[in-house]
Amino acid sequence: MLEKLQLILREYLGDPSITISEDMLLLSDFDLDSLDLVTLVGKVEEAFSVEISDRAMMKMKTVGDLLRYLQDT
Amino acid sequence: MKNAPYPLNTVDIPVKTLNELLAFTLTRFQNRTAFRYRDQGEIKTATYARFVADAKQLAAHFLENGFHNTNIAVIGENSYFWMLTYFAATGSGNVIVPIDNQLPDDDVIHILKSSGACAFVFSGDYADLAGPVKEQVKSVKLLINMKTDMPALLENSGKISANDAYFIESGIKENDLAAIVYTSGTTGAPKGVMLSHKNILEDAKSGCRFMDIALHETMVILPMHHTLSSTPGVVAQLMGGSTVSICSGAKNISKDFLDFKPEYTIMVPLIVEAMYKKIWETAKSQNKDKLLKKMIKISNALLNIGIDLRRKLFKSVLAAFGGNLQWVLSGGAALGEEYVLGFRAFGIDILQAYGISECSPGVSLNRNRYKRDGSVGVLLDCNKVLIANADETGIGEIYVKGSNVMLGYYNDPKATEDAFDGEWFKTGDLGYLDEDGFLFITGRMKNLIILSNGKNVSPEELEYKILALPYVLEVLVYQEGDRILAELFLDEENFPDREQRIEADILALNRTLPQYKYIAKTIIRDTEFPKTTSKKIKRKS
Known part of the structure; x- marks a missing residue:
């Protein structure tokens, strides 16, 4: 699951070689703004066939948070 | 079209309270569509008649349960039920307390406590907050879950007499x-x-006099707890009998533009910028960016000789916004001129406005046919502006007085006193008025970080939290672009592991903060900060 998520992130960031670890912050470590996060989450929803509520999205701080949400859903 | 002063719109809206506004809409626009919204993926509509009936039904529920002259808090993503709660609370002699749905749970509970809220209305996503609220906020006696309770509460909607x-x-x-x-x-x-x-109401009426908003199609994108969304985005629209489509979240903006096809909307710079970038990214991905640039050159040349073909030439660009979008009111933060000019080239006017929650929020705006680039427009006629303590260039602090200026801060007489100079509200923003009365914003007096999503962040709030770390001796929080930075001076003598600890501690702190308050970067200083004569750290100018 982490690998699939890493692929989505790398594609979105346009950097296939970027290191992505679970403790990285979704916004500041990837230099994303809140709208980027919304777009990214939309791509994750599509890829994993899940729906992530705005409230759940706002609580996600790190790659690990997103991963755990996907694992629990 | 000539860019020149023109008469204000005639506005005959004899209402003095929000419940009178609902009665007024019923007499004027009964069968028109008031709201359009998504409900479990399906688009639904509510006429003005149904909207008022639903609001009355919910108001009746509050009153029957003894809620009058109380504070009713609401939280959730934008929705028809959120809007009903706003009007049902205010229409039943209660006070609405809209809570920012980006706040962490602890902050929501803090606001519920400090506002003394007696009822808490929340969307289904916030159902998990019901338990902690019941337990921790003793003043809350009524909880309404919009998803599970609201449909039943509105079952008998319309059976209450219109003259109740x-x-x-x-x-x-x-x-x-x-x-x-x-x-x-x-x-x-x-x-x-x-x-x-x-x-x-005075702020909204003034907006109606200045803007062409009657009987149109609009879409509310910004969260409704934001006064920029609720006053011009909804209250003013209802005055004009317009149809308000409710965009339920940032994820749905593109889809909702296509489905709702608004003629105008309100945005903050972050959204304007993202939309503009998306246009160019799409053009580039289709190898049409060079062609688009050429077309803009031709179109601009034609415009100079009075021929406007923008809506035909850029039909495919405009289609991404539903095809009908003509103008966007932008507020909450400063917007770069390139976006104003860029959208104008495609045939969409970005009208910059200035407001502050304390002024309900509108103070000034660029009118549809009378605007000045770089400015935040002319003053609404519900308020006056004084440029206080102006320097030799005419720049000073923007003071506002008028019928839109707040009553004060709740349970905070000291802050209220500090915010006023006599009758004038001190905005903390710096600016000047030009010879034609256009207001220009040049900076801020107060230490407030203003992000492009319109969010305000107090650096002191974050500094206070960072100073709680035992090895931080001094800290300064400031803005760099659209990010928040913390510069730190650490205790080298007693904490040899300080630099290893800081990263984890800032991450832990970020976890307690809403995303827009994230500390994106930390910088460690080798020396103390330079100080003012009163020994305060000198802030970045």
Whole structure:
């Protein structure tokens, strides 16, 4: 699951070689703004066939948070 | 089209309170569509008649349960039920407390406590908050889950007489408190801005006189707890009998543009910028960016000789916004001129406005046919502006007085006193008025970080939290672009592991903060910060 998520992130960031670890912050470590996060989450929803509520999205701080949400859903 | 002063629109809206506004809409626009929204993926509509009936039904529920002259808090993503709660609370002689849905749970509970909220209305996503609220906020006696409770509450909607005394003759007066809107204070804790019925309605009426908004199609994108969304985005639209489509979240913006096809909307710079970038990214991905640039050159040349073909030439660009979008009101933060000019080239006017929650919020705006680039427009006729303590170039602090200026901060007489100079509200923003009365914003006096999503962040609030770390001796939080940075001076002597600890501690702190308050980067200093004569750290200018 982490690998699939890493692929989505790398594609979105346009950097296939970027290191992505679970403790990285979704916004500041990837230099994303809140709208980027919304777009990214939309791509994750599509890829994993899940729906992530705005409230759940706002609580996600790190790659690990997103991963755990996907694992629990 | 000539860019010149033109008469204000005639506005005959004889209402003094928000419940009178609902009665007014019923007499004028009964069968028109008031709201369009998504419900479990399906698009639904509500006429003005149904909307008022639903609002009355919910108001009746509040009153029957003894809620009158109380504070009713609401939280959730934008929805028809959120909007109903706003009007049912204010229409039943209660006060609405809209809570920012990006706040962490602890902050929501803090606002519920500090506002003394007696009822808490929340969307289904916030159902998990019901338990902690019940347990921790003793003042809350009624909880309504919009998803599970609201449909049943509205089952008998429409059966209440249109003349029911408690709604139409509720005894509400224009100067009564209608809303308490929490906003980032400059000293940390959020402050409750108290807005009366008159404040909100006078600001909205003024907006109707200045903007062409009657009987149109609009879409509300910004979160409704934001006064920029609720006053011009909804209250003013209802005055004009327009149809308000409710965009339920940032994820749905593109889809909702296509489905709702609004003629105008309100945005913050972050959204304007993202939309503009998306246009060019799409063009580039289709190898049409060079062609698009050429077309803009041709179109601009034609415009110079009075031929406007923009809506035909850029039909495919405009289609991404539903095809009907003509103008966007942009507020909340400064927007780069390139976006204004860029959208104008495609045939969409970005009209910059200036407001602040304490002024309900509108103070000035660029009108549809009278605007000045770089400015935030002309002053609304509900308020006056004084440029206080102006320097030799005419720049000074923007003071505002008028019927849109708040009653004060809730339970905070000291902050209220500090915010006023006599009758004038001190905005903390710096600016000047040009010879034609256009207002220009040049900076801020107060230490407030303003992000492009319109969010205000108090650096002191974050500094206070960082200083709680035992090895931090001094800290300065400031803005760099659209990010928040913390510069630190650490205790080298007693904490040899300080630099290893800081990263984890800032991550832990970020976890407690809403995303927009994230500390994106830390910088460690080798020396103390330079100080003012009163020994305060000199802030970045």
